[in-house]
Amino acid sequence: MPAEAKTAAETAAKDAPPAARAVPPASPPLTERQEARRRRILHASAQLASRGGFDAVQMREVAESSQVALGTLYRYFPSKVHLLVATMQDQLAHMHGTLRKKPPAGETAAERVAETLMRAFRALQREPHLADAMVRALTFADRSVSPEVDQVSRQTTAIILDAMGLDDPTPAQLSAVRVIEHTWHSALITWLSGRASIAQVKIDIETVCRLIDLTEVRETR
Amino acid sequence: MPAEAKTAAETAAKDAPPAARAVPPASPPLTERQEARRRRILHASAQLASRGGFDAVQMREVAESSQVALGTLYRYFPSKVHLLVATMQDQLAHMHGTLRKKPPAGETAAERVAETLMRAFRALQREPHLADAMVRALTFADRSVSPEVDQVSRQTTAIILDAMGLDDPTPAQLSAVRVIEHTWHSALITWLSGRASIAQVKIDIETVCRLIDLTEVRETR
DNA sequence: ATCAAGTCTGAAACTTGTTCTAGGTTAGCG
C-alpha cells in the first residue's frame, strides 16, 4: 500500500485551503517595502540567533533590530516559533543552492546522502547557536506551525533525493528517506544539547544511510 | 544570555555538590513527607498534562494541585522542562514494567522491537496530551537538563535491547538502536504535531527496524 | 486630489515561567 504517497498528498492538501503564510508563493503579493521589512526581520532573527541561540532571539529585540513595531513583527510572523521556522526555510533554501553546485561524489546513493548530510552538518557547526535556535523551534513547533514545518520537511526531502540522484523514488525509498530525516533531526538535537559528539552524529548518519542500500536490493517489496 | 543553564547549575550546586537530582538513586535521601510531596507533584503534572498537553502544565497550577508552594515546586524541579522530563521517567519506568510482563512474540529481533515500540505507541495514543507534554519537553530540553534526558534515553535503550533479547550487543547493534531511538522520537513528534498519521509512524518504525537485520548479517563490521 | 481600507507605530496590558524575600515550620541534636 503506497501509504507514503498518500500522506504527502494529504498533508499538501491540508494547507492549501486555509492559505499559506510564510511560503514564498503566498496568497497576497507583498509590496516592495513589505518585502524589505520581511527580509530585515529574517536577517535580524538570524543575527540574534547566531549569538545566543533560541533564547537570544527575543521578539522585542528582533523588532528593534529590524526597525519594525512589535505588532508588525507579529503580523508577519505570528509567533517566535513561526519566525524561527521561517528563518530555517530561508537558510535551507540557501544551503540547497550551495549543495547543488558541488554534488556529492560517492559511489552509492547511501554514500552520497551521508556525504551531503555531513556537509550540511559541518555548515551547522560553523553557527551552532543559529542551528540551536532553528532546530529547537522546529521540534517545539505545535500544530499551528505545521504547514511551515512541513515545508521545511519537503525541502529537506528534496535535498536528500537530489543526493540520491532519483527522479521517481519507490515507496520503500521514500520510507528510507523519511527515516533518514527523523535520524537527522534527532541526532542534531542530541548534538546541540551536548549529549552526543560530532563523531557520534556522523556514525548515526552513516548507519541510517545503509537503509538506502536495503531498498535497492529489495525493490519489489 | 544563557540564563537557564546558569540557573540550573547554580541551583544544583547549592544543595548538592555534583549529583543528579531527579533520578531515584539521588544524593540526599528524602524524608517521607518529601517523598510524598515529590509524588504529589509528579501526579499533578501528569494529570494536567493529560488534559491540555505541554501548555496546560502551568507551574502555578501544578503547585496548587499538589498543595505545595511555588518556590518549593522549583526546589524539587528547577524548571518546567525538568518537571516534565521527570514525569516521563516516571511513566517510562511504569511502561518498562508493563512490557516486561508480556514480551513480544516476533520471530526476529527486528519484529520484536517493532512490536514493542508499536505497543508503546498505542499506549501513548491513549493519552495523546500527556505524550505531547513529555515528548515536547524532551526535545526542547537544553543542556541544563542533559543528565535527566540522558537517563530517559538509557531507559529507552534498555527497553529496546530487552526486546531484541541481547545481553551484550555489538557496536553495530548499538548504532542501530541509536538510530531506532532517533526515529522513534522524531516520528512521535511528527505524529503529535499532526504531520504524520498513525499508519505512517508504523511504517517508519518498521522501516528503521530493518536496520537490525543488517547488523545480524554483517556483524564483523 | 480625495476618500476608504488596510498597514504600521508606540505604548500599555496581560500571561506564564522564574526568582526573590520575609517569616513560619520541621528535623535532628545536645
Add this chain to the structure above:
DNA sequence: CGCTAACCTAGAACAAGTTTCAGACTTGAT
C-alpha cells in the same frame, strides 16, 4: 526541652512572549 540549620509558605516582583488599541501613514481606486 530548646537550639539551629534546612525546609516550606505566601506573595510580590521580574522577564519575555503575546495581545490590544488609538492614532498616524500608505496605497489603490475614483
